[in-house]
Structures are given as structure tokens and as C-alpha cells.
């Protein structure tokens with residue numbers, strides 16, 4: 001599958017209407033006061049990757065993010081990582097995501113937390129970033145590149161929007177030593193829409209885009225371990241429906257059999 005179809009199918013695959021309200025209703029039903037919500041209240045619902053908020057904080061520390069940095073979160077989903085970078089690390093974050101219903105929900109949640117002046121949400125394609133050259137100090141991307149085939153183009157775009165001296169922080173599932181992965185995956189029902197490369201292949205395409213590797217951690221045993229924080233069941237259930245049981249089963253086998261590994265990495269843009 002080429003990337004034109006990525007654009008057409010990503011919204012269909014991931015998108016669901018009314019997500020912001022569904023999340024707020026679920027939090028209210030669990031006894032949270034919606035007028036005093038915090039990023040920790042939201043974390044089980046809006047950190048849409050294995051490892052949850054803990055993994056976000058781990059990557060932010062690995063990247064040594066500091067207050068005032070202008071961060072672009074590519075494929076930022078419901079905005080949990082972006083709000084964490086703002087509240088706990090003092091960054092100003094622009095989130096771009098292809099799935100319109102996520103951008104709407106993310107915007108609602110950001111407004112609810114009163115963070116609208118520091119976190120901005122925008123619909124856009126990671127492969128055609130609608131930003132100026134050198135506009136950001138950091139590009140952040142977490143579990144978002146799996147459906148993207150044109151990775152060279154993706155990393156060239158990250159390089160373009162970073163200022164010299166900027167950094168790229170990523171968390172991505174990658175192809176493990178045992179192939180192929182078992183489907184269905186959280187992001188793809190079959191091999192036609194999943195584009196994982198091995199860690200060696202990933203470095204071999206990110207570094208030629210102009211990046212220098214500063215940190216490279218295989219966090220499979222940590223972030224993707226059984227019992228590690230992950231989205232509250234309500235969110236995957238809502239998004240994946242009846243397929244969730246098969247996805248969860250495949251996820252465990254992919255991890256245990258070395259078919260998929262999880263990496264956190266930080267690169268400098270010289």
C-alpha cells in the first residue's frame with residue numbers, strides 16, 4: 001500500500017466521532033470532577049500507546065526537554081503526550097494528526113484543562129507537514145509511524161521543520177528478530193497497512209536524513225511489559241470493538257516471541 005492510501009484509510013481506521021465527550025462521560029461516571037480534571041485523570045484515556053504516561057515521561061527525560069521549547073508532536077492522537085510535555089516539562093506543543101475526530105477530541109480535552117494557550121491541535125499529514133522550515137526546537141512522535149510506508153520522506157520532513165540544534169524524540173514499535181508479526185495489530189488488521197522496519201533499518205534511514213543518534217533504548221521489557229500502563233480498556237474497546245481480544249492476544253505473542261520490539265530514541269539535528 002502506498003502513502004496516498006495511508007491518508008485515505010488512516011482516518012477511517014482510527015477515527016470515531018464523539019470521543020472527547022465519551023472520555024469525559026467515562027471520567028464523570030468514575031467519580032472525577034470534570035471542572036478540576038488533571039492530566040493524570042486523563043492519562044488512562046489519552047495516552048494511546050503501550051506504557052501510558054510513564055513511557056511519555058521516560059522519553060521526555062531521555063530527550064532532556066526543557067521549559068519553553070517549541071515541540072511538534074506528529075501523530076499526537078488525543079493529545080495526552082502533548083499535554084504532559086506542557087504541564088510537566090513546560091513546553092509549547094503543536095500537535096498534528098491525520099484523524100479529524102481525534103483532533104476535535106484532543107482540542108476539547110486541552111480546552112477543558114485550560115491549556116489552549118500552550119497546546120494547539122491541527123489536522124495534517126505527517127508526510128506533508130504544514131509548517132515552515134526550522135519552526136520547531138523538537139519533533140516528538142510516539143507510536144505513530146507504523147502505518148506509514150514512506151519513512152524516508154517522513155524523516156526528511158522532521159528534519160526540515162527542525163531548527164539547527166533541534167532534536168527528534170521517538171517511541172516506535174519496530175520489527176523484531178522473528179518475522180512476520182502476528183495479526184491483527186492495534187494499528188493494522190493485516191500486512192497491507194503495517195510498515196515496521198527493524199531497529200537496524202530504522203537507524204539506517206533516520207541517520208542519512210541528517211540526524212545524529214544521541215540515545216537508543218530498546219524498552220520492550222519495560223514499556224511493553226505485561227502490566228505496564230496502557231490505555232484504559234474503554235478506549236481500545238471503543239476503537240477496536242470485537243477485535244480487541246484477538247489484538248491483545250497477538251500483542252502478547254508478538255512481544256514474547258520477539259516479533260515486535262519497542263524503541264525509544266533521541267536524535268540531534270546538527
Ligand SMILES: C[S@@+](CC[C@H](N)C(=O)[O-])C[C@H]1O[C@@H](n2cnc3c(N)ncnc32)[C@H](O)[C@@H]1O
Nearest residue numbers: 047048049075076077097098099125126142144
Ligand atoms: C496509536 S495512535 C498514537 C497517538 C499518540 N501519539 C499517543 O501516543 O497517544 C497513532 C496516531 O497516528 C496518527 N497517524 C497515522 N498516520 C498518520 C499520518 N500520516 N499523519 C498524521 N498522523 C497519523 C493516527 O491518526 C493516530 O492518532
